[in-house]
Amino acid sequence: MLRPRYFFSETFTSFKRNFLMGFTAITTVAITLFIVGFFAVLVFDIQGIINSIKSQVELAVYLEDNISVELRDYLEGEISSWEETSGIKYVSKEQAFERFKEQNEGSDILKEIQGNPLPASFEITLNDPEKVELVALRFMDKDGAYIGGVDDVVYGQSYVNKLFSITAIIGTVAFLIIILLLLATVVLIFNTIRLSIYARRKEIEVMKLVGASNWFVRIPFLFEGFFEGFLGSTIAVVLLYILGNSLLIRGERVIVDTMRIKELAILGSGHIIIYVYIGIIILGGLLGIISSGIALRRFVKA
Amino acid sequence: MNMIEFRKVNKVYENETVALRNINLSIEKGEFLFLVGPSGSGKSTFIKLLIKEIPVTSGSIFIAKRNVCNLKNSRIPQLRRNIGCVFQDFKLLPNKTAFENVAFALEVIGKPGYEIRVQVPQVLKLVGLHNKSNSYPHQLSGGEQQRVSIARAFVNRPPILLADEPTGNIDPATSDGIMKILSRINLVGTTVVMATHDRSIVNSMRRRVVELEEGEIIRDQKRGVYGD
Ligand SMILES: Nc1ncnc2c1ncn2[C@@H]1O[C@H](COP(=O)(O)OP(=O)(O)OP(=O)(O)O)[C@@H](O)[C@H]1O
Ligand SMILES: [Mg+2]
Numbered sequence: 431m432l433r434p435r436y437f438f439s440e441t442f443t444s445f446k447r448n449f450l451m452g453f454t455a456i457t458t459v460a461i462t463l464f465i466v467g468f469f470a471v472l473v474f475d476i477q478g479i480i481n482s483i484k485s486q487v488e489l490a491v492y493l494e495d496n497i498s499v500e501l502r503d504y505l506e507g508e509i510s511s512w513e514e515t516s517g518i519k520y521v522s523k524e525q526a527f528e529r530f531k532e533q534n535e536g537s538d539i540l541k542e543i544q545g546n547p548l549p550a551s552f553e554i555t556l557n558d559p560e561k562v563e564l565v566a567l568r569f570m571d572k573d574g575a576y577i578g579g580v581d582d583v584v585y586g587q588s589y590v591n592k593l594f595s596i597t598a599i600i601g602t603v604a605f606l607i608i609i610l611l612l613l614a615t616v617v618l619i620f621n622t623i624r625l626s627i628y629a630r631r632k633e634i635e636v637m638k639l640v641g642a643s644n645w646f647v648r649i650p651f652l653f654e655g656f657f658e659g660f661l662g663s664t665i666a667v668v669l670l671y672i673l674g675n676s677l678l679i680r681g682e683r684v685i686v687d688t689m690r691i692k693e694l695a696i697l698g699s700g701h702i703i704i705y706v707y708i709g710i711i712i713l714g715g716l717l718g719i720i721s722s723g724i725a726l727r728r729f730v731k732a
Numbered sequence: 733m734n735m736i737e738f739r740k741v742n743k744v745y746e747n748e749t750v751a752l753r754n755i756n757l758s759i760e761k762g763e764f765l766f767l768v769g770p771s772g773s774g775k776s777t778f779i780k781l782l783i784k785e786i787p788v789t790s791g792s793i794f795i796a797k798r799n800v801c802n803l804k805n806s807r808i809p810q811l812r813r814n815i816g817c818v819f820q821d822f823k824l825l826p827n828k829t830a831f832e833n834v835a836f837a838l839e840v841i842g843k844p845g846y847e848i849r850v851q852v853p854q855v856l857k858l859v860g861l862h863n864k865s866n867s868y869p870h871q872l873s874g875g876e877q878q879r880v881s882i883a884r885a886f887v888n889r890p891p892i893l894l895a896d897e898p899t900g901n902i903d904p905a906t907s908d909g910i911m912k913i914l915s916r917i918n919l920v921g922t923t924v925v926m927a928t929h930d931r932s933i934v935n936s937m938r939r940r941v942v943e944l945e946e947g948e949i950i951r952d953q954k955r956g957v958y959g960d
Contacts, residue, residue: 436839443827636823639785640884641812642840 441653451626452658458622459662459718460669462615463710467670469611470706471678471695473604478693479685480597489554489565490584495523497550497579505579509554514565516557523550549581560594619717623655624725631729644730652722659718663711670710674703734794735761735892735923736782741791743777743947751777753947755791759925761891764918766934767927768958769944775927776820778944779894782925783815784808795892813841816885820896820927822877824869824884830856830876831865834884841888855883858913860906874901882910886917893917895926899933907933934958 491509493502502520509518521529526548534540556562562585569576569583576582627634637647674696682697695702736759743752751774759765767775780786781793784800792801800811816837824833834852843851856862859879869877878901886893895914899907911933918924928934934941934957941956942949951959 435845633825633827636825637836637840638809639783639812639817639819639823640837640840641809642836643809644806646809646840 437649437653440650441657451622451629452654455619455622455626455655455658455718456662456665458618459615459659459714460665462611462618463663463666463714464669466608466611466615466713467666467706467710468673469604469608470709471670471674471703473608474695474702474706475682475685476600476604478691478695478698480600481693482691488585489556489562491552491554491569491580492549492582492584493551494579494581495549501579502550506552509552512565512568514556514558514561515554517555519553521551521553523548526550616717616721619659620721620724623658623718623721624728627651627722627725627729634729638730647730648723648726651726652719655718655720655722656715657718659714659716659721660711662718663714666710666714667707670707733761733797734758735763735796736925737794739792739794741781741793742789743774743781743786744789751947752781755947755949757942757949757952759923761923762918762921764915764924764937764939765926766937766939766941766956767925767944768929768934768941771929772946773944774947775944776896777947779817779896779925779927782892782894783812783817809840813888814890814892816888816890816893818878818882818885818893818895818898820900822869822881824877824880826869829866829868830861830872830880830883833869833880834887837884837887843888851887852883855887856880859883860909875903875906878902879906879910882913886913886922889917889920890922892923893925895924897928897930898926899928899930904932911937931958 491505493505506518506520509515523546527546530548531540554565556565566583566585569580571577634647638644679696682694685691685694686697692698693700695706736757738755738757741752741755742750744750755778767778769775777786781788782795782800784803788801792799794800795811795815803811825836828836831852834855835848838848838851853862853865856865859882861876861879861883864872864876867876869880872880878898882895882898885895893914898914899910902910907930914924914926915937938955938957941951941953941958943951943959
């Protein structure tokens with residue numbers, strides 16, 4: 431006894447006639463999911479920045495000027511063999527000086543420098559940045575002096591530690607915010623739909639008195655809930671798209687230009703924003719239909 | 733065959749009003765029965781029990797030999813589709829037109845659209861409302877709403893028709909028309925139970941009359957009249 435035509439037209443006309451309630455539900459879904467989506471993008475971008483800073487954490491091992499090629503090669507081989515090492519790059523004195531000149535172009539400092547005071551170095555990237563201290567210690571002997579050929583090891587310990595604790599806090603806070611937003615969304619949508627069903631409880635009662643089965647009564651409401659959720663989330667996506675392509679994308683461009691970060695929601699190669707859009711629409715539809723389903727249980731029992 | 737049977741039925745409402753007291757009654761298939769009695773005597777309660785709008789307090793009710801008191805909730809729609817009911821307060825869906833209200837009774841039993849489009853206008857014509865098909869209940873007079881309710885009750889030709897004061901808000905001429913319709917559907921074998929205050933209708937029809945008073949049956953007459 432599946433009658434899609436009946437249910438479809440029933441949903442549509444009932445929506446037309448209960449326009450105000452439907453409008454409220456759609457607006458609620460649109461606004462809350464828009465905020466959720468907006469936060470999802472923000473959190474993803476922040477996470478991207480953090481990840482990229484994490485992977486940029488380096489260990490610079492400055493070498494003594496008189497280090498022998500053999501010792502240098504030995505060290506390079508040794509460092510490469512450590513499992514913590516994800517990359518090693520040798521920067522010669524000349525390369526270091528070139529870089530310095532680039533960075534300080536036009537500055538008076540260049541005129542005052544005579545010769546090349548910069549040391550050669552190994553720049554090491556780690557696959558787990560939290561191991562940075564451990565790795566650094568390997569360049570010292572038991573007395574705390576640097577091993578032969580090594581002049582200094584630099585990794586900005588306090589900066590690294592702070593970064594990790596900030597990362598953890600931002601991650602937790604963002605997660606909590608999204609969970610809270612989702613909860614608020616569920617409650618708001620659920621209440622709106624429940625109100626619209628409550629307003630029509632007499633109608634439900636009459637339908638049942640003339641012999642409508644529970645499902646016959648429920649289905650138009652479920653359709654309506656789905657339709658409202660779907661329409662609301664589509665509006666949320668459109669709003670997010672407009673905002674994304676005007677404001678957010680500009681912010682991301684600045685991030686890309688200054689920090690060379692690739693994992694961003696809109697500009698990133700992963701096109702995360704599309705998943706956010708799809709997620710919002712699925713969430714909207716599901717929320718609509720589930721809210722209706724739960725709200726109906728009160729009024730369509732027997 | 734017994735179409736409807738009440739056995740020692742009592743109904744006490746939550747506020748302890750006793751609405752029906754030890755009702756024992758059999759109604760044959762194809763019978764036409766008037767339920768009369770003063771206001772508050774329990775006529776509507778009698779009808780509400782039959783469609784399980786409210787539960788019995790004690791005793792049992794059989795419809796087509798089936799005890800409906802222990803009917804599962806999921807079977808109630810089936811029961812109601814076999815009992816057309818004209819409610820005293822009409823119970824029309826406010827958001828549906830006259831046509832849609834009548835069509836609804838066919839939609840719930842899964843009748844296809846083309847049958848609905850043929851049958852509904854026929855029935856609306858029968859109750860004299862074919863020119864008000866597209867009116868919503870709030871645009872109709874009390875009598876017109878009542879006729880929509882009647883049309884909805886028998887549009888799917890149920891074996892039992894219950895009518896709670898179906899002529900309550902209707903002028904005598906239209907009432908006669910309604911009674912003709914009820915007689916006609918009774919003639920094709922439908923069991924009809926009609927609660928009414930309308931003395932002249934009862935007297936002119938000469939059918940079985942059951943009189944209630946304070947929830948008790950005080951008279952059951954084969955070819956009765958309204959009473960003294
Ligand atoms: N939902 C209810 N809760 C409590 N008492 C009720 C309820 N419905 C009806 N009653 C009481 O039950 C008794 C019978 O009511 P019922 O509606 O069956 O009378 P009736 O014969 O249909 O009257 P009328 O001719 O005025 O329609 C009355 O005393 C009424 O006050
Ligand atoms: Mg009554």
